[in-house]
Amino acid sequence: MESARAPQVRPRRAGAASRRGNDPLEASLRQPVFDPLRPWHVRLQAAGGATLGHLNALADAAQLRTESGRPVRFVAPGAAHAHYEARVFESGCVETRPESLHDLFNALAWLAFPRTKARMNAMHAARIPHEHGRRGRLRDLLTLFDEGGAIVACADSELLDMLRGFRWKELFWEHRRRVLRSMRISVLGHAVLEKALDPWPGITCKAIFVTPDADLDAQAAAWLAQRSTQATPRELAPVPIFGYPGWFPGNDRPEFYDDTRYFRPFRRDSARAYGNAG
Template sequence: MDYLEGRKRLLGSKFCEDIKIHLSNLNSSNWPTCQELNRLVAQQSAPIVNSNGADINFVPQLERPKVFEAGFEQRTFLTGEVQVRPQNWHDLLNALVWLLFPRSKAALNARHFAVLQNDAARGRSPQGDALTIFDEDGVIVVSRNPGLTRLLRDFKWVEIFYESRGEVMQDMSFSIFGHALLEKSMNPYVGMTGKALILEHPVGEIVACSVLSTAFIDAELSQMIPNRELFSSGRNFSPLPMLGLPGCWEGNEQLEFFLNDSYFRPQNSGKKAWE
């Protein structure tokens, strides 16, 4: 998809409110350059660094890496350089997620690097799969309502997104972390599914999920990413049918929308989750 059309769709999307402030600060007519992305990095209130303390610097990816150290995650971990392919939505959105959730991206990159070192001779492990799944399709769900959290974990789609619609809008927030999922949101479709990581908070601890800052979420998430058990398998993330989120998709105010059990699948259906 060309830049103008993709930018227009993202700015009009209800799925990616968080990304809009950074996207609106980029060139409105031509593909952003690495220099423009680095200008946004410099404008942030705190330095954006990797887990080694090296400044994050976006650089063009001009050729495929030929040695281990030049791989995408390896180069980011060792030098702070994040490679961006020219005129590529996938890589541009990855860069914007670095601006939104810098601490979490740094923590995830460190985990990627450690796992890649171990997997180099044996092939990708379940832990490596889990890290990649969340990096590509992850959604951060903040919940201050244990009942809603339980409904989400139990695949009770009608009960949570139709019958409890108002409560969800007050007591839960949904922030896309995965840059592949952001790319999919430019052209949403029945079947579009995120992989949810749920951050639970008591009611008195936060006023309302709708007013949480990305900095708050980033700080919370960055503390969870080093948890080896949590990121040991992609099965640890809850499937999240994105078109069911209240206010994000026309038609999801109707009960009939949620009766499509090919999309809103029951738990233990035996079917593979939508991608």
Template sequence: MRAAESADSNLATPWLRPFTGRHRVSTAWRAGLPLHEALNSVGPRSVQFVPQTRLSADEAYEAFIFRTRTVPTRDNLHDFFNGLVWLAFPQTKRRLNELQAAEIARTGVGATRGPLRDALTLFDENGAVLDAPAALWEALVARDWHALFVTRRALWSDARLLVFGHALLEKLVAPRKAATAHVLLTGASLSNALDDATLAQRLGPEWLAQKPFVPLPVLGVPGWCAANALAEYYDDPKVFRPRP
């Protein structure tokens, strides 16, 4: 199956609802436009996508984006989802890029990324943001999965989970029970937590360098998988692991 067709086959899933331009991008891509042109056809002027060939071998990807204010894009699912996140959360993506570029300018590109660049990459690829009642946060941090998803299940009607990481969105094209997000550990319900400007402002380098994340198997979220309507779904220690 072509990447464009694969992208279009799973666009109605709950984790993609925040990405309102997804159908237009997918339609343009399936019609034959290169992905960077499909993204540009629906995107704001603040974000521009260019062919991957614009990126030279001697310049880091993050440094190129910072220097040119454009995003190199390949015709594949990984970059399709990366583009969707750029379109929906341009300020947050720009903030991540600014922090990456600053670290590259400060330390160069070496064999290891360092704690801040590691955290930035982890959030960019596999991150999520949760706006939820305090009782759900308490259960999540404790990795008390039964409380989080069974006894306190009704509280999820007042919660919102944003899957931000584009690599995780790509994995969810063929959902597997073990798919796990790294949720930013804000520790409480936040007004407008999923707002682009609010999220961008929260991304301080000192805080991120501490890797303030907690794992969450996303298919455990009520409504995200039909099988999790049964409490027995969570009796799987290979996925719903206790806190070390």
């Protein structure tokens, strides 16, 4: 019998969700890609919605701090600062427009992953004085993880080998039940989360690997702390997150994973490049 054709899905522009407004946000956040942030959004809605005051009340209750010891405060944008991350580290002030989905997801990521966000900020601040007009490779890694990062929690080495080897159909289709049982993906990148409001199969995160039996936030912060100043973005592993079982309509059919535009094959240098993700 002839296989059903894979759905033709047109890539969406990242800014589409912002222009669309917040009306569908609550329904969209029921999707599993938003699991880590959903409890904080529920609390925010219970407090009266996305305002700086309500975000700061949650930050106070969670005792959010930068690694410099400053309380994290979500503030309205002000005068331009030469180095955004340095200002956050020195003052604790995170410029936030609550009506912007991009900024809102960044604030929710601070609440959901406080150690990881604080570690990234501290590492940015430490490197800025040593750079002269051009961001270095370590800060490129930090920026990619901040905007598009995910944490893959899995103790099954065979599944991780499939992921590292870009064996997407084998991983997400042939070992579907095993993935659901043994692999968890937690997305923290706020730009990817904004894109996920208008999803398409090609959305890809830059991931690290941790164990499932310990705090994900603490493990991610520790992974970052172990990076040397020579670390590069190639230490992050690409993961097409909507291949994960149940995360996208149609991925319950094997032909979904045959589209190599989204589920790209292994390249010769990939094993070396992504060997440090976990």
